Amino acid sequence: MSIIATVAVPSTDFPLGSLTDIDEDVTLTVETTVPTSESVVPYVWVPAAASDSVVDALETESVVASVSTVDRTADHVLLKVTWGERVNGLLESIRAQDAIVTSAVGTGTQWTFRLRFSTYESLSVFYRSCVDQEISVELVQLHETVSPTETHQFGLTTPQREVIEDAYRAGYFDVPRGSTLVDLSTQLEVSDSAVSQRLRRGLATLIEETLAPDRPRDDPLNELDSR
DSSP states (O other): OOEEEEEEEEGGGSTTGGGGGGOTTOOEEEOOOOOOSSOSSOEEEEEGGGHHHHHHHHHTOTTEEEEEEEEEOSSEEEEEEEEOTTOOHHHHHHHHTTOEEEEEEEOSSEEEEEEEESSHHHHHHHHHHHHHTTOOOEEEEEEEOOOTTOSSGGGOOHHHHHHHHHHHHTTTTSSSOSOOHHHHHHHHTSOHHHHHHHHHHHHHHHHHHHTOTTSOOOOGGGGGGGO
């Protein structure tokens, strides 16, 4: 079972990070690809208005062997970046663990990566490698991949999973909130008290299964009142 980790690093700690200095509003997006070589981040979408400046900046990067335009749309340009053999830092840490970049987005301050690792040990080695290189990496989210037919993902009951998903889609976790417990209770046709209890227990289970898996579990007998 592979591990999906979402990590964030300052733009200054990633080779493409300096490109956003051209314009603070520029957002770069890595094109998701099926890995066929050792190249970690081969394709990047950039705003068309900033593409020439980005290409010029890439060509001056010592870790970049070449850069070329692959595709164009009305608003964006797709660039192919060929990295040099001696890439270090974050990219090398990703490549050394055979991690797969499933998505990545960069702004003027931060790059956020969604990475797939084969094991927790591989993720741990990646993290230690970044720390050893003084890369400020932050683990934003972590979870295991599951079978599409899994019915109790992360230990959630079906009602707990449904209320969390519905709350998310309805904007309950947004700031400011896009919905209330009363709105959700009307949508789910249950009391707002039941919605509140399912949310709290469901979120507690998610945290226990993902962020605090080593915490001692409660006595199973105490879980009878949470059904």
